[in-house]
Amino acid sequence: MKKASAKQPRNRVERRIDIRTVAEAAKVSVATVSRVMNNVPNVDSALSKRVWEAISKLGYIPNNQARALVSGRSRLFGVIISDITNPFFPELIQGFEEEAVAAGYETLIGSTNYDLRRMEVCVQRMLERKVDGVAVMTFGIEEPLLERLASQKIPMVFIDIAPAKKGFSAIHIDYDNGIYEAVQHLAVLGHRRIGFISGPKGLHSALAREKAFRSAIGSIGLALPDEYIHVGNYTTEGGSEGAERLLLLRKPPTAIVCSNDMTAIGAMHTASRLGLKIPEEISLIGFDDIGIARFMLPPLTTVRMSGREIAISAVRTLMASLKNDDVEKATYEVVKTRLVVRQSTSIPKGSLTGLSRRKTQNKNTEDE
Amino acid sequence: MKKASAKQPRNRVERRIDIRTVAEAAKVSVATVSRVMNNVPNVDSALSKRVWEAISKLGYIPNNQARALVSGRSRLFGVIISDITNPFFPELIQGFEEEAVAAGYETLIGSTNYDLRRMEVCVQRMLERKVDGVAVMTFGIEEPLLERLASQKIPMVFIDIAPAKKGFSAIHIDYDNGIYEAVQHLAVLGHRRIGFISGPKGLHSALAREKAFRSAIGSIGLALPDEYIHVGNYTTEGGSEGAERLLLLRKPPTAIVCSNDMTAIGAMHTASRLGLKIPEEISLIGFDDIGIARFMLPPLTTVRMSGREIAISAVRTLMASLKNDDVEKATYEVVKTRLVVRQSTSIPKGSLTGLSRRKTQNKNTEDE
DNA sequence: GTGAAAGCGCTAACAC
DNA sequence: GTGTTAGCGCTTTCAC
Numbered sequence: 001m002k003k004a005s006a007k008q009p010r011n012r013v014e015r016r017i018d019i020r021t022v023a024e025a026a027k028v029s030v031a032t033v034s035r036v037m038n039n040v041p042n043v044d045s046a047l048s049k050r051v052w053e054a055i056s057k058l059g060y061i062p063n064n065q066a067r068a069l070v071s072g073r074s075r076l077f078g079v080i081i082s083d084i085t086n087p088f089f090p091e092l093i094q095g096f097e098e099e100a101v102a103a104g105y106e107t108l109i110g111s112t113n114y115d116l117r118r119m120e121v122c123v124q125r126m127l128e129r130k131v132d133g134v135a136v137m138t139f140g141i142e143e144p145l146l147e148r149l150a151s152q153k154i155p156m157v158f159i160d161i162a163p164a165k166k167g168f169s170a171i172h173i174d175y176d177n178g179i180y181e182a183v184q185h186l187a188v189l190g191h192r193r194i195g196f197i198s199g200p201k202g203l204h205s206a207l208a209r210e211k212a213f214r215s216a217i218g219s220i221g222l223a224l225p226d227e228y229i230h231v232g233n234y235t236t237e238g239g240s241e242g243a244e245r246l247l248l249l250r251k252p253p254t255a256i257v258c259s260n261d262m263t264a265i266g267a268m269h270t271a272s273r274l275g276l277k278i279p280e281e282i283s284l285i286g287f288d289d290i291g292i293a294r295f296m297l298p299p300l301t302t303v304r305m306s307g308r309e310i311a312i313s314a315v316r317t318l319m320a321s322l323k324n325d326d327v328e329k330a331t332y333e334v335v336k337t338r339l340v341v342r343q344s345t346s347i348p349k350g351s352l353t354g355l356s357r358r359k360t361q362n363k364n365t366e367d368e
Numbered sequence: 369m370k371k372a373s374a375k376q377p378r379n380r381v382e383r384r385i386d387i388r389t390v391a392e393a394a395k396v397s398v399a400t401v402s403r404v405m406n407n408v409p410n411v412d413s414a415l416s417k418r419v420w421e422a423i424s425k426l427g428y429i430p431n432n433q434a435r436a437l438v439s440g441r442s443r444l445f446g447v448i449i450s451d452i453t454n455p456f457f458p459e460l461i462q463g464f465e466e467e468a469v470a471a472g473y474e475t476l477i478g479s480t481n482y483d484l485r486r487m488e489v490c491v492q493r494m495l496e497r498k499v500d501g502v503a504v505m506t507f508g509i510e511e512p513l514l515e516r517l518a519s520q521k522i523p524m525v526f527i528d529i530a531p532a533k534k535g536f537s538a539i540h541i542d543y544d545n546g547i548y549e550a551v552q553h554l555a556v557l558g559h560r561r562i563g564f565i566s567g568p569k570g571l572h573s574a575l576a577r578e579k580a581f582r583s584a585i586g587s588i589g590l591a592l593p594d595e596y597i598h599v600g601n602y603t604t605e606g607g608s609e610g611a612e613r614l615l616l617l618r619k620p621p622t623a624i625v626c627s628n629d630m631t632a633i634g635a636m637h638t639a640s641r642l643g644l645k646i647p648e649e650i651s652l653i654g655f656d657d658i659g660i661a662r663f664m665l666p667p668l669t670t671v672r673m674s675g676r677e678i679a680i681s682a683v684r685t686l687m688a689s690l691k692n693d694d695v696e697k698a699t700y701e702v703v704k705t706r707l708v709v710r711q712s713t714s715i716p717k718g719s720l721t722g723l724s725r726r727k728t729q730n731k732n733t734e735d736e
Numbered sequence: 737g738t739g740a741a742a743g744c745g746c747t748a749a750c751a752c
Numbered sequence: 753g754t755g756t757t758a759g760c761g762c763t764t765t766c767a768c
Contacts, residue, residue, distance in 0.1 A: 034764085063496075065437040068433040090453055130432065266663060434747085435745080744761105746759100
């Protein structure tokens with residue numbers, strides 16, 4: 001018992017404004033409206049004008065779901081990060097989003113909390129949303145998941161992943177340079193006992209930073225007792241804990257290199273709680289150079305790795321692989337790191353040092 | 369020159385796996401597949417099992433665009449914030465996202481950089497994505513935009529907006545309580561000259577915090593010269609600048625209340641640069657209690673406003689209005705603030721207690 | 737250059 | 753209970 005032919009526009013008083021409404025108002029076909037909105041060339045400028053007028057008069061907002069459905073492109077990028085609570089990532093996200101929006105893309109964010117298994121869920125969610133590309137900025141990913149991702153034919157960029165992977169683009173961080181500079185800086189200041197607080201076990205970036213540290217220590221010719229390396233987790237709490245361990249050693253380091261700034265901030269806090277003056281009694285170096293690093297007291301000496309630079313690189317890579325028909329073609333970019341010297345590092349205090357408590361009275365320091 | 373009837377499934381070797389593929393594999397209809405996926409009751413469990421098996425065997429991922437298009441619900445919430453670079457917001461986002469994901473929703477983030485005009489763009493983008501609701505967490509919005517939003521019939525929550533708006537839900541922050549506690553705390557310590565660094569002019573939250581400060585000062589009976597109020601912008605830079613202005617006054621304040629923690633961190637930095645000891649020579653109080661506040665040196669005394677609490681409240685409000693048919697029914701929640709005393713505040717210098725060096729005056733400090 | 741019409745992948749009536 | 757089918761709002765051939 002249909003009342004009107006489907007062809008006949010229904011005459012309801014209030015109707016959702018869709019592309020047809022606009023077409024009617026502008027007295028053109030829906031195809032033309034579509035063309036105008038998508039800036040397809042060869043549209044009569046008079047029609048085009050009428051269409052735009054109708055659009056703004058009606059306050060028409062195109063339905064992206066529908067556009068995406070038919071065009072196959074969602075104009076959505078996913079970015080997966082480790083921990084939105086670590087200021088490094090918001091800085092990265094900000095850069096990513098600005099770059100993405102400039103290219104007409106929206107950004108979907110997923111956070112794994114440093115739990116690689118949670119990545120599975122994030123990826124699934126992004127795949128369901130049919131993102132046009134995803135940037136995995138977690139500084140590590142598990143092999144099986146990588147395989148699964150490979151089967152989806154969408155562009156992806158990774159940070160810190162083993163290269164030579166089939167068709168995945170990667171952004172490689174040159175940890176060595178910055179970390180070498182950091183260790184060298186400390187060595188030049190006279191430090192001989194340098195500790196290290198790493199990131200969470202198993203995360204590629206954590207391993208890579210530790211390796212860079214070890215090799216810097218080695219090539220400078222310093223000793224590195226096992227006890228000078230503490231496994232942290234990239235958080236202030238981890239840094240706090242790590243510093244406590246390191247500083248209460250019988251023969252504590254005179255300087256600590258931290259895997260990231262949050263760790264360093266936690267370490268500063270603990271050092272101070274233990275009554276140690278920074279940098280006079282303990283030198284501290286961070287990694288990342290997040291915005292607040294230079295506002296710490298004392299301002300934090302740190303290895304700079306620009307989240308913004310990484311982000312921009314990621315978006316560009318994604319955009320490029322979108323344009324590129326050759327799926328297998330992967331790019332490989334390198335982001336450098338470099339030391340930024342501020343005031344959390346100085347020459348180590350000589351043998352006259354006395355820790356406020358009777359923790360380490362046997363502190364003969366000096367070059368052995 | 370069509371080759372095959374549209375009805376006939378094409379026999380291509382590689383075919384995108386869609387709901388039909390699954391249906392064929394499970395030997396059921398697409399409707400059944402849909403029902404199974406959506407947990408519609410009254411589906412035969414044998415069929416259901418076959419369907420799930422087919423889904424996982426094929427690695428089928430439903431297309432959310434299509435689901436959204438037909439169902440009218442995108443399962444997407446938008447959240448608009450001011451500045452992702454201020455740690456308060458990531459904390460809020462984290463809470464929001466967790467709560468949203470738990471309810472099966474994805475989160476779209478927009479950042480305005482404290483520029484209310486940029487909000488227009490954010491809102492537009494969200495509307496295009498057909499979000500099911502938006503949380504405007506920018507602590508302020510312009511009237512005309514509000515009107516425009518009203519015409520879209522989607523649920524919205526605001527922070528800090530004038531209540532009594534047609535059908536919009538709001539989360540109200542009780543600034544007064546926390547800020548009064550802060551000022552009182554300072555007054556009890558003996559401070560008589562207390563300065564204030566506000567947020568950006570025109571932002572509701574900035575005004576509200578300033579008003580709360582003024583009224584606290586007034587009710588405690590202290591004087592407040594105009595020059596003791598400095599207009600900041602919620603950033604470390606703003607705090608830095610503000611502190612410089614205030615501290616270089618002929619008769620500088622002995623304590624400064626900052627509109628947020630980032631401002632306080634900037635102020636700490638400047639105070640230290642000017643050679644002032646915190647808290648002995650200048651007491652500083654922040655607002656928000658972001659994660660790193662307690663890791664500052666000295667740990668920052670601040671007024672706590674839980675981003676997570678706000679976020680959860682926002683998601684729940686959104687979910688509620690989604691369920692609720694009555695569009696006009698709006699909820700109104702209140703989030704409290706309270707002082708957290710740490711070590712950036714103490715008796716002003718000049719009071720007789722001779723604290724020669726840095727010394728911890730723990731009273732009700734929350735140090736572990 | 738413009739319009740008509742065929743779907744994109746899915747859900748929700750409606751029929752059985 | 754399960755299957756059939758009509759669209760959701762748009763883009764994109766394909767005619768004209």
